[in-house]
Amino acid sequence: MNEEKVSCKEVMSHICESLSEEMDSPKCVAIKDHIENCEGCKSYFSSVEMTIDLYKKCTETLPEDVHKKLMAFLELTDEK
Numbered sequence: 833m834n835e836e837k838v839s840c841k842e843v844m845s846h847i848c849e850s851l852s853e854e855m856d857s858p859k860c861v862a863i864k865d866h867i868e869n870c871e872g873c874k875s876y877f878s879s880v881e882m883t884i885d886l887y888k889k890c891t892e893t894l895p896e897d898v899h900k901k902l903m904a905f906l907e908l909t910d911e912k
Contacts, residue, residue, distance in 0.1 A: 847860070
């Protein structure tokens with residue numbers, strides 16, 4: 833598994849690309865400012881980072897049906 837760190841600039845670029853915006857557009861600048869100053873967003877992104885780190889350390893194999901339910905719950909697939 834690749835443990836490459838992603839920079840803040842790459843995250844913002846991805847968000848802005850997803851919104852079809854340029855990095856220096858007013859919308860992307862506002863999103864960046866919000867994420868940098870919002871305690872709720874900081875907490876959310878911190879918990880996502882901890883979850884990813886925990887997942888990377890996990891050596892257990894889930895049964896396929898449990899894996900599919902987990903991915904659906906996390907909204908990472910179209911299945912529900």
